[in-house]
Amino acid sequence: MKHARVLLVVALAGLLAGCGGAGHVPGPTAPPPVASTGEQRAPLPPAVPAEVRIPAIDAVSTLVALGLNPDDTVEVPPVETPMQAGWYRYGPPPGDRGPAVVLGHVNGAGKEGIFARLHELTAGAEVLVARNDGRTAVFTVTEVVRVSKLDFPTESVYGNTDAAELRLITCGGDFDRNRRSYTDNIIAYATLTGWLK
Known part of the structure; x- marks a missing residue:
């Protein structure tokens, strides 16, 4: 795992992570998590998350594996496909011990992205991550924050x-037309509270 390396470069990654598209797609109604207790x-x-x-x-989105760019910033899904979310493969997979990271665009290519409404999440909302072992990890949101990219909380996002x-x-935040980038990041924190089999 490249955790130590990541902590050195994530401040730069925060300038890019999940930025581009905005938009949402209606997803299927999930069954109640049989093992979720809160x-x-x-x-x-x-x-591997799917x-x-x-x-x-x-x-709702499939998950593609994301790594590091040549300049050691974290990859993001292609902005041309803003409804595609991705999982940072050098961190733990969702459901395993540690902070799994999923990135998605707020908009891109003139369309809304998969995380266009991420800022609307509140504590208690559920996030379901289907995995290739046949299980679905159920996470419960504990906090949603908006932070300046200049003060990206590297340790609280990627720390063990x-x-x-x-x-x-x-x-999130305002769009800086000179830099062609948003000024802030929206980050939702969640904890594993159950699973579906």
Whole structure:
């Protein structure tokens, strides 16, 4: 794992993470999580994530693996496909111990992106991540923050945690036309509270 390396470069990554598109797609209504209790759950064995669903904002997307760019910034999904979300593969997979990171655009290519409504999430909302082991990890949002990209909270996003947690990241704030970038990031923090089999 490249955790130490990531912490050195994530401040730059925060300038790019999840930025571009805005928009949402109606998703299927998820069944009630049979093992969700609202309490923290023990981490699951590692498995590759396949899909993210956020019923509260009608967002659903497959997940592509994201790594690092040649300049050591974190990759983001192609801005030409703003409805595509991605999972940072050098961090823990969703459901495993630690902070899994999912990035999505707020808009792109003149269209809304998968995380256009991320700022609307509130504590208690559920995020479901389907995995290739046949399980779906159920996370409960604990906090949603808007932060300046100049003060990206690297440690709270990428720092180690004892529990299985999730970070959803996109852009927000005003659009700086000179830099062609948004001024802020929207970050949703969530904790594993159950799973579907």
